[in-house]
Amino acid sequence: MTTHPITLKQIAEATDAKLTGGENVLVTDVSHDSRKAGPGVLFVAIRGALLDAHRFIPQVMVAGAVGVISEQDRPRDFQGAWLQVENVRRAMAHSAAEVHHHPSRALELVGVTGTNGKTTTAYLIASIPEAAGEPVAMTGTVEYRIGKERRTAERTTPEATDMHRLLRQAVVLGCRTAVMECSSQAMDFHRCDALEYAVAVFSNLTRDHLDYHVTMGNYWYAKRRLFDGRLGGKPKTSVINVDNHYGVELADDLEREGLRVIRYALKVGADVTARNPEFSLDGMRFDLHTPSGDREFVSPLVGAPHVYNTLAAVASGLALEYDLDVITGALAQCTGAPGRFERVAHSGDFAVVVDYAHSDDALLNVLKTAREVTKGRIITVFGCGGDRDSSKRAPMGEAAGSLSDVVILTSDNPRTEDPQQILADAELGIQKTGKPYRKIADRREAIYASIAQARSQDMVLIAGKGHEDYQIIGREVFHFDDKEVAREALSQK
Known part of the structure; x- marks a missing residue:
């Protein structure tokens, strides 16, 4: 299929936009990212909860953008093409579909x-x-x-x-x-x-x-x-x-x-x-x-x-x-997606499995699977994300305790929350089950502790992060990979 450039007029028609200026200007791409706006690009200005992209309009126009899609009225001093729409996110999708020929x-x-x-x-x-x-x-x-x-x-x-x-x-x-x-x-x-x-x-x-x-x-x-x-x-x-x-x-x-x-x-x-x-x-x-x-x-x-x-x-x-x-x-x-009931290979006589389960239902399901294939104990390491749905923390704790023999409660991505408070929220659920547990906020230390106590035919289940290779503490992102840390701990056992 040979594609041809789309005009601003065509985009205005596809998005029900009020277009001011530049009807016949050709558009080669649409971007919500000011860093990618350049010649031929139509910039979508989204006002988010933390950032208002309208602040970048002067720089994208200097970079050569052909115009702006916005829910706001066109500023009086704005010289380029302006497409005013009712819903900027919906318009972004329809304009991108139009430019890339559906x-x-x-x-x-x-x-x-x-x-x-x-x-x-x-x-x-x-x-x-x-x-x-x-x-x-x-x-x-x-x-x-x-x-x-x-x-x-x-x-x-x-x-x-x-x-x-x-x-x-x-x-x-x-x-x-x-x-x-x-x-x-x-x-x-x-x-x-x-x-x-x-x-x-x-x-x-x-x-x-x-x-x-x-x-x-x-x-x-x-x-x-x-x-x-x-x-x-x-x-x-x-x-x-x-x-x-x-x-x-x-x-x-x-x-x-x-x-x-x-x-x-x-x-x-x-x-x-x-x-x-x-x-x-x-x-x-x-x-x-x-x-x-x-x-x-x-x-x-x-x-x-x-x-x-x-x-x-x-x-x-x-x-x-x-x-x-x-x-x-x-x-x-097909071996599926990384970090989904993924075994960490080692020469020992117990299993170490990493899984992405980060809700109570997902954790319960992966523990049911673990129980079906494990003759020994299940030692579960898990945490709950910070700045996220706190209502699932106690249910996750209860899910972990219900089918594990030992639970080590640790940090996931605490973000800006107090890690100890997150652990305390999840602890309420574990306590309902009466299962033995420890609270170790440092995830590396928790993984080491779980592997140190593993015996023949046990399974260590490290849940919550799966394929992720980072941890978010405060507003900083640190490299952290459950599989890597597990292999380090196994090498020292």
């Missing part, structure tokens, strides 16, 4: 949402086109990928300007499929607007992010955006976990509208199901049942949560019209 229309775009499992599910789905010999694009919590190019993710769901640009690059590279994690906050901020989804996946909904959403009702309302048309259109196929009661509600609503739904489940009847699952530290096996046939399935992933992630990927692959043998062959080889 790249999602040239792709099979898969959006994955839910509280838990998004990242692993995205990795699994992306492995399917790769197994078919196709380049694939993927964005998520860990990394952004276009074909063989990989870079560390800045956020789970990129800003709309970055997302549309990345998808256009994927089209140019020859990708047929792109997979993205769609967080609830990202959808609230219109980062997923003006994208056309071939497949939308709903994994589950449990308590999280209530510091932002306040209520579960608000949280659910945000998640439903991916399916109900508020992003601009409805997905061609919705893949939904109907073992989750929110999923049942969603599937029923979509089917009543005559939309295509593929249901997956472990506990109830569904289109894609698994029977007779078996788990070990080396992986899992189960009997896979699909509309395209049945298979005996083996995977290096461990635990019931990964069965759900696999079923979601199988259903997505079928929705994308891949052959079932290509799908199962890809998933049988």
Whole structure:
């Protein structure tokens, strides 16, 4: 496809903007980042809670920006083109889609949402086109990928300007499929607007992010955006976990509208199901049942949560019209996302596992998996994030105590909160279980202490940070990698 530059007039029409000046000026890109604004770039001025980007308008215009999108009136002394809009974030998405010629229309775009499992599910789905010999694009919590190019993710769901640009690059590279994690906050901020989804996946909904959403009702309302048309259109196929009661509600609503739904489940009847699952530290096996046939399935992933992630990927692959043998062959080889029930290799006779679980439901699920594959004790190291939803701290403590033999409560990313207060909040939940525990605010010391007491056939579970290689204390970011620290502690045991 040969693309041509878009004019400011076309962007004004696409965003319902009031345009002053420069109707025929050509736009080659859209950016919310003043550092990336230059010749041909339309700058989006967003007034955030901590920073008002309007302060950078003089410098972006000097750098050559072609104009500004803003919710504010055009300043009297402003000389360039000004597009005034009602909602600047929505306009940012639609202007980026227009400038990059709606790249999602040239792709099979898969959006994955839910509280838990998004990242692993995205990795699994992306492995399917790769197994078919196709380049694939993927964005998520860990990394952004276009074909063989990989870079560390800045956020789970990129800003709309970055997302549309990345998808256009994927089209140019020859990708047929792109997979993205769609967080609830990202959808609230219109980062997923003006994208056309071939497949939308709903994994589950449990308590999280209530510091932002306040209520579960608000949280659910945000998640439903991916399916109900508020992003601009409805997905061609919705893949939904109907073992989750929110999923049942969603599937029923979509089917009543005559939309295509593929249901997956472990506990109830569904289109894609698994029977007779078996788990070990080396992986899992189960009997896979699909509309395209049945298979005996083996995977290096461990635990019931990964069965759900696999079923979601199988259903997505079928929705994308891949052959079932290509799908199962890809998933049988895929090791999933880093930091998700990831073993730290060592020569000892006990296991050390790092996992990203950072909510009570996720922690409970990973502990259930740990309990299924551990003959000895489970020693759990975990903490809770500072400046985040404090209501989940005691439930996380209770989850940790309920299935662990020993708990070491430590810091996660305390940010600007007092680490000892965070520990005290979580401690209330642990105390309900009556399990032995220690409070060690220093995460390195906590990991060392857990490994020092591990015995034959035990498991040390280090939860909360997974793939992350940093810790935020105050407003400073320090290098910290749970796997690295665990290996250091193991070398000294």
